[in-house]
Amino acid sequence: MNRTLASLSAATLLWSAAFAAEIPAEREPRPTTPESVPNFSLFDQRGQYQELHRANAKVVVLFIAGNGCPIVRQSISKVRSLRSKFAEKGVVVWMLNANPQDDRESIAEEAREYSVGSIPVLKDEHQLVARSLGVARTAEAIAIDTRDWTVIYRGAIDDQLTEGAKKPKATEKYLETALEEFFAGKPVTVAKAPVKGCLIKFDEESGAKGPPVSYTKVIAPMLQQKCVGCHSAGNIGPFAMTSHKKVKGWSEMIREVVLAKRMPPWHADPHYGKFSNNRSLSADEMKNLLRWIEQGCPQDAGEDPLLAVRPKGQKWDLGEPDLVVTLPKPQSIPANGVLQYRYVDGEFEMPHDAWLRASVVRPDNRRVVHHVIVRVRYPEGAKGRPEEEVFLTSWAPGNNSLESPSGTGKFLPKGARFNFELHYNTVGKPETDRSELGLYFAKEPPKLVLETRAAENRDFSIPPGEADSRTFATYPFRKDTVIYDLIPHMHLRGSWFKYEALYPDGKKETLLSVPNYDFNWQTEYRLAQPKRVPAGTWLLCTGGFDNSTRNPNNPDPTKRVKHGLQSFEEMFMGFMNVSEVEPRKEGAPTQARVDDNSAAPSAVR
DSSP: OHHHHHHHHHHHHHHHHHHHHHHHHGGGGOOOOSSSSOOOEEEEEESEEEGGGOOOOOOOEEEEEEEOOHHHHHHHHHHHHHHHHHGGGGEEEEEEEOTTTTOHHHHHHHHHHHTTOOEEEEEOOHHHHHHHHOOOSSSEEEETTTTTTEEEEEEEOOOOOEETOOOOOOSSHHHHHHHHHHHTOOOOOOOOOOOOOOOOOTTTTTTTTTTOOOIIIIIHHHHHHHTTTSTTSSSSSSSOOOSHHHHHTTTTHHHHHHHHTTTSOOOHHHTOBBBOOOOOOOOOHHHHHHHHHTTTTTOOOOOGGGGGGGGTOOOOOOOOOOEEESSSSSSSOOOOSSOOOEEEEEEOOSSOOOEEEEEEEEOTTTEEEEEEEEEEOOTTTTTTTSSEEEEEEEOTTTTOOOOOOOEEEEEEOOEEEEEEEEOOOOOOOOOOOOOOEEEEEEEEEOEEEEEEEEEOOOOOOEEETOSSSEEEEEEOOSSSSEEEEEEEEETTEEEEEEEEEOOTTOOEEEEEEETTTTTOOOOOOOEEEEEEEEETTTEEEEEEESSSSTOOOOOOOTSSBOOOOOOTTTTOOEEEEEEOOOOTTTTTOOOEEEEEEEEOSSSSO
């Protein structure tokens, strides 16, 4: 315990205990112990992702924290001691901060000052977890049995702090006794005890008793913007949000996946960067949705907006392309087995020079298409493009159809041909696929040439059972460059990924952090404000692989894993869409150089 904590006077402690005890009971939310704690995921003070159902533990202890609370500060040494005593038996300890006045920086500072150490302090930014648990005060401990996610104990750690006084030492060690009884296979004698922490201020409008939430004006428009794109006929969502009745029927499942942050699928840490295609729910959207569900999903007056979803027959998100390139013949996919990559040359040849504002792959059979990559084969003698092939576009689940950033585009010369890299999954019965490429022409030549590049590392080895095997890759910018999109790529053991810019002046900036990488969603993160980096900047990509049993996607935690093309092998690639620019001169406009660009990466798998 540090000197600041040790110097807290007895008078201060007496005041804090008396203050907590003198708050009228009717001002507190009524705590309720749920039969089963719902799954949730939050970021901690270091920006790391923590999910309840992926905790590698037999018991998870949540200790409700709050900056500045003397009782919490006085309890931190006890939390550390309990963690050390029960770690070998399978107890994991997390602290949870639901104070609206505390942010990540101040939580991290408090953790450093009071020697929290490696204990994660989860920030319950929207107070959804604390509210679902019926939390009212700080300094409460909640012990959760991970076999069925039920609460085995909740209350104070011990009885040292009482109303208006502080005992020299505790006579009842509630949490410690409960854990000892649990691991001894005995019934927990005291499963609940009073809490004397500081009251937490909750948003009164967030609960079911808040003002009614309009389905027509609030919920349906939000679902159309953030959810219907996937949850519509023929798309990846398992059900279509076609009406109020359908959404209400799925409302409990919606509540579960929103609380666990599985939906909408957006895995970037909001602490770093802003992205124009952010499909996550804002704080207000999340609160409104969950409050509407708690209120029973009422439908107010007016026509149901979800009845007018995407018109039937619209195959392309960006509208009908100017040209469509189809696979020369249907691809046959067997019922079972692990399939090798297929490389198919299209029969189509570009009839004229063209600048593209977008190139979009439309998978024909999403049940079996794992990914599609399209590369351009340039005709012999094409100016400025001596490479045989360069990357054009790709499709994978979660990869939206984004147009080229304003003022940029990719060039296709007359005579260009296309090669399709196809990877299929088997689903238990024979299938066919004939995916397509849609080309959208720009009305005029762009100012900047758009390219796809990558920082890549193939020299790594992931030990069996390793929960956080780390690696990195770098990429040097030899010219002034504008970065538009960041696309991290790993396989099934991918756990987290981070992009950092290392500038020539020694400064470092985090451009994107993905603490919960999910192979099932190959997201392209488009910067809301393109980032211009000077020549001499390095891009540093770092990431970790989870090859342990707690990774539910892990094909085999007993295997050592190295680089490879298949999903049960691994890759580490930090893709980006960029444009090179000439160094700025006073009063001069930015111009592109079409005849001097680095080759794009050879594969996106």
